[in-house]
Structures are given as structure tokens and as C-alpha cells.
Amino acid sequence: MSTKAIDQSDINKAVWAACDTFRGVISADTYKDFILTMLFLKYISDLYKDEYNKLVAQYGENPELIRAMMSKQRFVLPEGASFWDLYEKRYEAGNGERIDKALHAIEEANGSKLKNVFQDISFNTDRLGQEKQKNDLLRHLLDDFGKDILDLSSERVGSLDIIGNAYEYLIKHFAAGSGATAGEYYTPPEVSTLLATVLEPVEGDQICDPCTGSGSLLLKCGAMVRKNSGSKKYALFGQEAIGSTWALAKMNMFLHGEDNHRIEWGDTIRNPLLKEKGGSRLIHFDVVTANPPFSxxxxxxxxxxxxxxxxFRRGIPPKTKGDYAFISHMIETLKPETGRMGVVVPHGVLFRASSEGKIRQQLIEENLLDTVIxxxxxxxxxxxxxxxxxxFKKQKTDNNVLFIDASREFKAGKNQNQLTPENIQKIIDTYKARESVDKYAYLASFDEIKENDFNLNIPRYVDTFEKEADIDLVAVRNxxxxxxxxxxxxxxEMEGYLKELGYGA
Known part of the structure; x- marks a missing residue:
């Protein structure tokens, strides 16, 4: 194995190239789970082997002592369940079954930390074709992750970040090709950065995302605490309805070194699982943030x-639009003193009438809404x-609502637009200043919003109209x-040329 340190781009290219094994055979939405799980297995296997070799070098060949010391590591890798055990047998029949057994053994050995994480992920599936094709595909996959470039030992990787970043890189690229399903597990990092910055999570905060997806928004909030305070004294909570996506979040947390987390698998609205002991009350959090499924x-x-x-004491949302169901849930899980919340919504949430209008009005009358971006x-x-x-904030210093129209400032892409660091900083600066900015932001009073029948449609408050330049008719005539x-x-001139060529009259 190579001992040369690797950089982020090297590992990103290598793990993305491993996808070639499945391209043209099954859809990316299907094989993403195989790639992400194999990256997880390869990393913990290399890390475990690394620690094992260090102990052998320090204490010599003393199997019982080393086994006892390895049991105190961050995770347990059962005998026969490592990537390298599978790699050595890759030319034998039964790759799918062996990988599934290894993952199950890892679950069992690590208790609540990895319990049920792999139960929705099976390599021994007919989706990979008949047995011979399936075995060949998985052999190629093991070959790809066994290459020197993907030696993920600690002396090459250096920190957890490079692996966590590679995981996020894969998730982003899978999302780009997944169409409508991408929103189930991915929030663009620029939006996550914006939310985490606006909500300002601090040391000691309990932070929750009730629509966790792959966990990127929670991870961003955790990183924000560490950046601003240098402390890891915070706790991450979440709930995710889709089993395979919940598994992505659990692996993502592990790869980023976020051990102080509790992410439940279940439907947040129908069956909220983040409850206090006894189950009669929901846990309250300092920060609640989410990108729920739209409508x-x-x-x-x-x-x-x-x-x-x-x-739903403020009203029950429409049967076919669950936006205010998630908003209502999130509001009820805020701590009364420190609670603050950021949620991504479609624009219909700002102005739709009927039951949504009544809920929106009560939230504004209770002075909970702080800013609309x-x-x-x-x-x-x-x-x-x-x-x-x-x-939203539980404790506001005024009864105004700041409206920011950042809809026209972005970096245009072929298929996706992107917020640049400058775009994000402008939003944050405006949010903190809490003042009106011509054609960009407006600080509206409660009375103004009431006069608008509690309609929050941004153009009602931020006038972005650009007057067309006057036309100089004399200049146009000249x-x-x-x-x-x-x-x-x-x-x-043309007529002269035609005559020279013999086409004249």
C-alpha cells in the first residue's frame, strides 16, 4: 500500500470512478447505496487495520491483549467482516451473500451505534442480475476499492474530514442525477451553510433536523459550533422516514466523527420519536432546522x-399539502427561551389562503416569525x-419581519443555479443589520403585514421594479x-458587383 498522503480531489475521483462498475447496468439511484456503503466499509476496515498494526508494533504478538484493547476502539470490526476479508475471496462465488453477512456482523457487534443501519441495503440482490453477473459486478467493485489510491489508512488520510467530504461529494453527485428523488436526501451545501450561519448554533446547543435526509444540514450546524467556539459540546438529533436515507445519515455521522447524535428512523408527523422519557412530551431544542419535502x-x-x-392547535394543514405540518411540528419543539428555527419552504407557504392562511396569521400574531428569505x-x-x-424565534426583540429578496443573485449553471459565497454573505449581512435595503430587503411592521391580510409574498414588501431608461426619439431617428x-x-455596391459578373440588366 502507498504511504503517500492523498488530497481531497484524488479520493473524490477514485470513489466516483468506482461507479463505472454499475453504470449502464442499474440506475444511479439504486447503486448509490452500494458505493456509499462500500466506502464506509473500506474506511472502517483500513482504520481498524491501522490501529491493530500500531498495537502489534507496540506490544508484540499478544492476541488476547490486542483484542482487549481493540474492543475499546470507537467501533468493533468482527473477525472475517472487514473489507479485506471480502477482497481476498472476491474471485469465489457468493460475493453478495458474503458482503451482506459482513455488514450484519458489524451491526451486531456495534450495538446501538450501527443498529439496523444496513438492513435496507442488500448486495445479494437480483437487481444486480443473475448470480454470475452479480458476482462479477461485486468483484469489480471490491477491486476498485482495493486499489492503492483508496488506501484510507490514517497516515494517508490524516483526518476524518477527507472521508466525510468524499461521502458528501458522492451524495451531491448522486443527487444531481436523481431528478425528483434527490430532495429526499440532499440539501445543497450553500443552503446548509446559509441556514447554519443564520441560526448561529453555539456551544451546549441541542440541534434537531426532523427531516434529516443524509444529515448534511445537521453536520453543517455541528461544524459551525466547532468553528465559532472550538468546542464539540453540542448534540445532534434527527428523524428520517426513509430507511435507506436514514442509513446514509447514520454512516455520514460516523464518517464525520459525530458520535454525539441521536437519529431515529420513522415518520416525523405520524410518529415523532424524539420524545422525553415517558413519551408524553416532545424533546425541545435550541435550534431546529429542516428542508422538508415540498407540499x-x-x-x-x-x-x-x-x-x-x-x-396542530393553530389549525390542521390541507390534506394534500404538508408544508405547515412540518412547520407546526418544528415550532412545537423549540425551547421557550433559546429556540430558533430555519425551514426551507415553497413560495406557496407565504400566501396560500384557507387553513394555511389561518396558521400563518397565528404564527405572526404570536410574534414568532422573524425573517423571510x-x-x-x-x-x-x-x-x-x-x-x-x-x-422563527421564540424570543424576538421587536414585532417586525425582515423580508430579503435574494432571488436574483446567484451563479447560473447549466442545470442548477448556485449561491456564491458573496451571495450568502450579502444575505447574512442584511439579516444581521435588520434594515431595509433598496430593491433587496424590507423591514415590515406587524401593522403592514396585517394590512396585507398576513400575506407574506415577498414582492408585496420588496419592490424590485427597475424603471426602463427613457428613449431619446431624436437619437433613434438620427x-x-x-x-x-x-x-x-x-x-x-452590390448592384455594381452583379453587373461585373454579368448579372446586370
Whole structure:
């Protein structure tokens, strides 16, 4: 194995190249789980082998002592379950079955830390074709991850970040090709950065994302605490409804070294699992943030009127649009003194009437809404529609609402637009200043919003109209006369050329 240190781009290219094994055979939305799981298995295997070799070098061949010391590591890798055990047998039949057994053994050996993480991920599946094709595909996959470039030992990697970043790189690229399903597990990093910066998580905070996805938003909040305070004294909480996506989040947390987390698998609206002991009350958090599914149909309307936690006391959202179901849930999980919240929503949430209008009005009357930030279109994978961020606070210093229209400032891409660091900084500076900015932001009073019937449509508050320049009719006439003269000259020259060529009358 190579001992040369690797950089981020090297590992990103290598893990993305490993996808070639599956391209043209199955869809990326299917094989993403195989690639991400194999990266996880390879990393923990190399890390485990690295630690084992260090102990052998220090204490000599003393199997019982070394086994006892290895049991105190961050995780346990059972005998026969490492990547290298699978790699050595890759030419034998039964690759799919062996990989599944290894993953199951790792689950069992690590208790709650990795419990059920791999239960929705099976390498021994007919989706990879009949047995011979499946075995060959998995042999190629093991070959790809066994190359020297993907030696993930600590002396080459240097820190957890490079592996966690590679994991995020893969998730982003899978999201780019997954169409409508991408929103189930991925929030663009620029949006995560914006939310984490605005919400300012600090040392000691309990931070929750009730629609965890792959966990990128929670990880960004954790990184923000470490950046601002140098402390790892915070706790991450989450819940995710889709089993395979929940597994991505658990692996993502592990690869980023975020051991102080609790992420539950289940439907947040129908069955919230982040409850205090006894189960009668929801846990309250300092920071709650999420990018919920937009206007979710079949969100749990039928049971909402009997909700045990009083989440829908302001009203029950429409049967076919669950946006305010998630907002209502998040509001009810905020701590009364420190609670602050940021949620990504479609623009319809700002102005739709009926039951949504009534809920929106009560939230504003309770002085919970702090800021509305309009984002550019084509920012999120899977949808081209523009979105907005709503910021809520339990303790506000005024009863105003700041409106920011950042919809026109972005870096245009072929398929996706992107917020640049400058775009993000402008939003943050405006948010902190909390003042009106011509054609960009407006600080609206409660009375102004009330006069607008509690409609939060951003153009009602931020006037972005650009007056067209006055037309100088005299200049236009002079230009027209000049062009007519030039045209007559060109026609005379053309006629002369035609006569020289024998086409004249």
C-alpha cells in the first residue's frame, strides 16, 4: 500500500470512478447505496487495520491483549467482516451473500451505534442480475476499492474530514442525477451553510433536523459550533422516514466523527420519536432546522386532529399539502427561551389562503416569525421552483419581519443555479443589520403585514421594479437615417458587383 498522503480531489475521483462498475447496468439511484456503503466499509476496515498494526508494533504478538484493547476502539470490526476479508475471496462465488453477512456482523457487534443501519441495503440482490453477473459486478467493485489510491489508512488520510467530504461529494453527485428523488436526501451545501450561519448554533446547543435526509444540514450546524467556539459540546438529533436515507445519515455521522447524535428512523408527523422519557412530551431544542419535502401529499392529515402533542392547535394543514405540518411540528419543539428555527419552504407557504392562511396569521400574531428569505430558482435538485427560508424565534426583540429578496443573485449553471459565497454573505449581512435595503430587503411592521391580510409574498414588501431608461426619439431617428444611408450605399455596391459578373440588366 502507498504511504503517500492523498488530497481531497484524488479520493473524490477514485470513489466516483468506482461507479463505472454499475453504470449502464442499474440506475444511479439504486447503486448509490452500494458505493456509499462500500466506502464506509473500506474506511472502517483500513482504520481498524491501522490501529491493530500500531498495537502489534507496540506490544508484540499478544492476541488476547490486542483484542482487549481493540474492543475499546470507537467501533468493533468482527473477525472475517472487514473489507479485506471480502477482497481476498472476491474471485469465489457468493460475493453478495458474503458482503451482506459482513455488514450484519458489524451491526451486531456495534450495538446501538450501527443498529439496523444496513438492513435496507442488500448486495445479494437480483437487481444486480443473475448470480454470475452479480458476482462479477461485486468483484469489480471490491477491486476498485482495493486499489492503492483508496488506501484510507490514517497516515494517508490524516483526518476524518477527507472521508466525510468524499461521502458528501458522492451524495451531491448522486443527487444531481436523481431528478425528483434527490430532495429526499440532499440539501445543497450553500443552503446548509446559509441556514447554519443564520441560526448561529453555539456551544451546549441541542440541534434537531426532523427531516434529516443524509444529515448534511445537521453536520453543517455541528461544524459551525466547532468553528465559532472550538468546542464539540453540542448534540445532534434527527428523524428520517426513509430507511435507506436514514442509513446514509447514520454512516455520514460516523464518517464525520459525530458520535454525539441521536437519529431515529420513522415518520416525523405520524410518529415523532424524539420524545422525553415517558413519551408524553416532545424533546425541545435550541435550534431546529429542516428542508422538508415540498407540499407533501398524504402527510398524515387523517390523524392530525387527534395529535397527542398539540402540534396542530393553530389549525390542521390541507390534506394534500404538508408544508405547515412540518412547520407546526418544528415550532412545537423549540425551547421557550433559546429556540430558533430555519425551514426551507415553497413560495406557496407565504400566501396560500384557507387553513394555511389561518396558521400563518397565528404564527405572526404570536410574534414568532422573524425573517423571510427568497432564494433563486433551480437551486434545489429535483425541482426548478424557487424556494424561501422562514426564520422563527421564540424570543424576538421587536414585532417586525425582515423580508430579503435574494432571488436574483446567484451563479447560473447549466442545470442548477448556485449561491456564491458573496451571495450568502450579502444575505447574512442584511439579516444581521435588520434594515431595509433598496430593491433587496424590507423591514415590515406587524401593522403592514396585517394590512396585507398576513400575506407574506415577498414582492408585496420588496419592490424590485427597475424603471426602463427613457428613449431619446431624436437619437433613434438620427440613427435610422444613418442606417438607411448605409443600406443605400451597400445596395449600390452590390448592384455594381452583379453587373461585373454579368448579372446586370
Amino acid at each position: 407533501l401529499d398524504k402527510w398524515g392529515f387523517e390523524d392530525a386532529s387527534n395529535d397527542h402533542f398539540g402540534r 427568497g432564494l433563486p430558482e433551480k437551486l434545489f435538485f429535483g425541482t426548478g421552483i424557487p424556494a424561501a427560508i422562514l426564520v 440613427e435610422r437615417v444613418q442606417l438607411k444611408g448605409e443600406l443605400q450605399t451597400l445596395e449600390a
